[in-house]
Amino acid sequence: MSIRPWVIVEPPDGRGLRRVTIEGETVGSAWSPAELRRILGRHGYPEDMDLDDPASICWRGGDSRTWPDRAWRRRSITALMTAGLLMSMVFNAVIGWPDASGALTFAQRITGVLFVLSGVVLGVSAIAALDYWGRRQFRASGAIVLLGATIVLATDALLLLLWFEEREYTRYLLVFLPALPWSIWALCILVRQKSWKGIPRPKRFAVGVVATALLTAVSLAYSTMYQPAAAPMHFTLKAEFGKAWEDRNVAFVHVPLTLHMKNTGGIPVYVINDIYTVRGRGAAYSYGEEDLTTEWRNSVRKRGARDGEAELYVDQLTYTTISSGRFYDSGNSLDVGQEYVMKRVFQLPKGARYDTVSVALQISYMRKDRGRIDVDEFRSPHLSWNERERQHCPPAVCGEFLVYRGKVRHNNNLINVTRKPRYVTAVWAPEGRFISSISSFPFNFAGVGDYREERREMERYGAAGARADAEISVAELLRSAGV
Incomplete structure (x- = not known):
């Protein structure tokens, strides 16, 4: 009969775990006497086996009381x-x-x-x-x-x-x-x-x-x-007047207007805000008795304006908004190569005291590769004159306009999880109020906010604008209508 024990318990390793072998074959490892008994029980040994019996178990590197494992x-x-x-x-x-x-x-x-x-x-x-x-x-x-x-x-x-x-x-x-x-x-x-x-x-x-x-x-x-x-950003904006026609039932001339927009750049965009405004210009004409600078200075003094328009024979310029509207719904996207055309008709009185009619088409946009707008939230306008709206402001103080506001997230989600939520805001009014901003603070009418942050966020999300202008003389419109 062999005098070699059936069971050998090896010395504890660095974690206090002791390897168990039976007839040279590893059958498991034990942290405690209870685990050792479970291992032996699976191999036919009795539950009340004497662990200190040298005829049954050989202990190496300690005895049956050497269990250095700190279980907790x-x-x-x-x-x-x-x-x-x-x-x-x-x-x-x-x-x-x-x-x-x-x-x-x-x-x-x-x-x-x-x-x-x-x-x-x-x-x-x-x-x-x-x-x-x-x-x-x-x-x-x-x-x-x-x-x-x-x-x-x-x-x-x-x-x-x-x-x-x-x-x-x-x-x-x-x-x-x-x-x-x-x-x-x-x-x-x-x-x-x-x-x-x-x-x-x-x-x-x-x-x-x-x-x-x-x-x-x-x-x-x-x-x-x-x-x-x-990735470059390019937009093509066009505004063109068509041939006018006379309405014989009323004393008006109908003037067609075509507005065109195309994304000629390399990145799709969200259109945040847009507006087109048709204005008639009235003026008092002179015969150039003064030089251009003097003529311009007098015009500025009388109008209280601060612009760069100067004409030698034109003085006392006044502008009247004839038509204004939305061109492209806020929050809609414009993919690469996609274009959008809108045709409108506005009315001009035959006896209008305007010398020219001009149209200004403006859009503000945000690159889609930089961020994503919650379009469902952003497309719902808030009425500034509605007392139940958060953006309410008395018309006598602020006027009347629409406010579009929605959450915007950066396309790199690492930025989203390290910063507060950002919101894109668009303000639109028919008389020409046209505001677009991205910031973390809520929109208010007092002009209070961190404008450095606003500029930084506009750059971060690739927000910018584009504009197109066109002008035509009223005499040419009336002649094309046969008036």
């Missing part, structure tokens, strides 16, 4: 590590999914996909953490947890860097701010335990981590800086 510490680390990785998994998915599923540009979609994939890696890391602080049945579990903690540190450092640019409170701050010290704590533990030792080629693993980080950094830089700046 190990379980606490496992719980904190797993919870942090799972929370970061959800957070990265929340950041990446809007860009991965709905970003306009390919680079922004790639950035979103990278964040979603990093969330998948963090989920795998959470599972690996249970194994690494458990039985360690997979050799690479420690390296996977190390990769997950590195991703969390890199993501949170980037978010904190973006947050410092504005230092605004956002509910996401309650997630990524605590996650940063958590990632440092996790990395300290994993480095101290040399968790990468379980993988066959640790150098290749490190190179892969660095390459992934560099790819992510390049993609973020391209999507947030180079690509939005490189």
Whole structure:
């Protein structure tokens, strides 16, 4: 008969886990005598077996009372590590999914996909953490947890860097701010335990981590800086008067007006606000007794105006709004190469005391590769004279106009989670009030607000404007109508 014991309990490792072998074959590992009894019970040993019987069990590196495992510490680390990785998994998915599923540009979609994939890696890391602080049945579990903690540190450092640019409170701050010290704590533990030792080629693993980080950094830089700046913006706006015709039933002349807009640039846009205004100009004519500068100075003094229009034989200019309207509904988009044409007819009295008629077509827009407007909210106008509206202002004080307001989100969701919500506002009135703004503060009629922020946000979202003008003499219109 062999004198070799049937059961051998190996010395505890650094975590207090003792490997159990039966006849040279590893059958499990135990943290405590209770776990050892369960392992032996699965292999036919009695539950009340004497663990101190040297004929049955050989103890190496201690006896049946040598169990250095601190279960509370190990379980606490496992719980904190797993919870942090799972929370970061959800957070990265929340950041990446809007860009991965709905970003306009390919680079922004790639950035979103990278964040979603990093969330998948963090989920795998959470599972690996249970194994690494458990039985360690997979050799690479420690390296996977190390990769997950590195991703969390890199993501949170980037978010904190973006947050410092504005230092605004956002509910996401309650997630990524605590996650940063958590990632440092996790990395300290994993480095101290040399968790990468379980993988066959640790150098290749490190190179892969660095390459992934560099790819992510390049993609973020391209999507947030180079690509939005490189794509050009061009608009073609035209306003043309057609041939007028006389209405024999009334003393008016009907004047056709054609307005045309085309996106000739490389990026789709949202049209935030638009207006066309037809004005008639009246003037008192002189015979040029004075020079041009004197003529202009007198005109400015009499009208109280501050403009750059000067004519030698024309004085005392007055302008009357004849027609005004919307050209393109607020919040509608205009894709690359798309054009829009509108034809209108306005009426001009045959005896009108105007010498010329002019039209001004204005639009303000925002690049779709920089942001996305909540169109359903933005398209609903608010009446300034309605007392139940938040934008209410007495007509005697503010006049009467429409206010369009809606939330706008940046196409790079990293910016959305580090800043307060932004709102796009458009104000329109028939007499020519035409205001477009993007800011975090609510619209008000007192003119109170951080206009530096407003200008910065307009640039950040690529908001700009375009204008087209046309002018025709009333004499030419009447002649074309046969009057």
